[in-house]
Amino acid sequence: MIKEKIFHLTIRNFSRGKGHNAIQKGAYRTGLKIEDRKRGLTFNYEKKSQRENISYEMVLPVNASGKFNDPCYFYNEIERSETRGNSRLFKEIELALYKELSEEENKELARQFSQEIFDKYNVPININFHKLNSDNPHCHIVIAQRYIEGEKFTIKNRDLDKRDFVRETRQRWEKCSNAYFKQKNLMLFVSHRSYEDRGINKIAGRHINRKHLIAEEKQEDLCFNKLSMKHNRRQDFKREKNNVIRTIRQEIELVSLVRMSRLEVAGKEVNEMNSKTTVLKLYNNEIESLKIKYGQYKSTIFEKKQIEKEKRQKLQQERASFKERREKHQSKMFHKKNDLEEMKIGHEELKNELKFYSVFNPFDWKKRQKIKRKMVHNKIKQKRKKLEIKREKEHFKYYKKQLNEKKKDLKKERRDIFELYKKQVVTKVKTIxxxxxxxxTKDLNKIVENILNLERYKRDNKIGMKKIIRENKKELSQ
Known part of the structure; x- marks a missing residue:
């Protein structure tokens, strides 16, 4: 049984406009002590490196200076080459590596992936391995935005900023991982597509950040992940059960085929004896089979109608409950939006109140601190209220989606009933x-050999309704 591994790949852009510093970010990723030559600051992450067993590698073009092998020089040059206030410093791809692979195998896989990116875009890459001996082995791949010539960065590679880069990178990591699993004879695979895109009835878990600001939201996400895991385990069990049933059925079919072949060999003579039949029997057999078909269609239509009736009743109930929900939703949204507006006005009032108390007057400090505390509480309340509004909207969308699905299901049921009616009418016309x-037909008592199908008999003898009517007319005229 092939097991699916979690696919985790995030692409981030670090820019000066967001307040990022290339040297600080580089020191964190490489686990080194790097000095910012421009500002005279030092960023030291050597203790983190010892704790997490961090190692790094550089992928550089042929015409690049050997100085770029030193991360200190590499990140200082990135910081120096970007002069604008909102310029993008570098891109980062964060990858989740695999516990099933050894430390060296994970490194080799990340190198292959980085080499493919380098071959396409020809920009320098810094690969950083974190926690390879732990339960969370991962890798930070830093991609510089500019080409290298000698000891300096030159023009930017704008292909990295295109939307296709994200899609292609995700597909590339999937192909690299699956090819490596195949090479190592591991029964594993990953997929960059979501469960919904693949048509799998599973629920994806939510990412929980360790720096979760709101405790209630974190608790909700944890509960959601527990329920989703439970649902996914149930689906996996069902799939395994279906696979077992399928294999058993295939084995039964093989056994029955072998048995049938033996019976065919043994009963050849009996078939030859029973190969003679009359035209009347052919007609009777065909009419009988059409009548059976008609009866089957009739019973299925009756069953489908019962199901359609139940679904229609359920839909009517759902519509009534949805109307009530919509009214409640509108009233809730109205009140919550009003509360949010009042909070915003209260915040503005506190701001104006703060202006009355001077920063330089020591007697006003306590009052200023009190007002600032109120402002912080007000901001938190606003965030909570916005979150409530968002959740309310999502709940309403979910109920609306459910109602639409039930409508589609009812339409499908009606289409199926209509198709069955059509087939029933066709069989009725054929029997008549x-x-x-x-x-x-004159020659009903005619004996025919080796023909067990009326259609074949009519085709071989070129007999049809028009020919029979023509012959009857000739006889009457004579």
Missing amino acids: KLSKEKKK
Whole structure:
């Protein structure tokens, strides 16, 4: 049984406009002590490196200076080459590596992936391995935005900023991982597509950040992940059960095929004896089979109608409950939006109140601190209220989606009933046509050999309704 591994790949952009510093970010990723030559600051992450067993590698073009092998020089040059206030410093791809692979195998896989990116975009890459001996082995791949010539960065590679880069990178990591699993004979695979895109009835878990600001939201996400895991385990069990049933059925079919072949060999003579039949029997057999079909369609239509009736009743109930929900939702949204507006006005009032107390007057400090505390509480309340509004909207969307799905299901049921009615009418017409043809056919007692199908007999003898009517007309005229 092939097991699916979690696919985790995030692409981030670090820019000066967001307040990022290339040297600080580089020191964190490489686990080194790097000095910012421009500002005279030092960023030291050597203790983190010892704790997490961090190692790094550089992928550089042929024409690049050997100085770029030193991360201190590499990140200082990135910081120096970007002069604008909102310029993008570098891109980062964060990858989750695999516990099933050894430390060296994980490194080799990340190198292959980085080499493919380098071959396409020809920009320098810094690969950083974190926690390879733990339960969370991962890798930070830092991609510089500019080409290298000698000891300096030159023009930017704008292909990295295109939307296709994200899609292609995700597909590339999937192909690299699956090819490596195949090479190492591991029964594992990953997929960059979501469960919904693949048509799998599973629920994806929510990412929980360790720096979760709101405790209630974190608790909600944890509960959601527990329920989703439970649902996914149930789905996996069902799939395994279906696979077992399928294999058993295949084995039964093979056994039955072998048995049938033996019976065919043993009963060849019996088939030859029973190969003779009359035209009347052919007609009767065909009419009988059409009548059976008609009866089957009739029973299925009756069953489908019962199901359609139940679904229609359920839909009517759902519509009534949805109307009530919509009214409640509108009233809730109205009150919550009003509360939010009042909070915003209260915040503005506190701001104006703060202006009355001077920063330089020591007697006003306590009052200023009190007002600032109120402002912080007000901001938190606003965030909570916005979150409530968002959740309320999501709940309403969910109920609306459910109602639409039930409508589609009912329409499908009605289409199926209509198709069955069509088939029933066709069989009825065929039976009437064959019974008329049977009455007007002369050679009903004619014996035919090795023909067990009426259609084949009619095709071989070129017999049809038109020919029979023509012959009957000739006889009447004579």
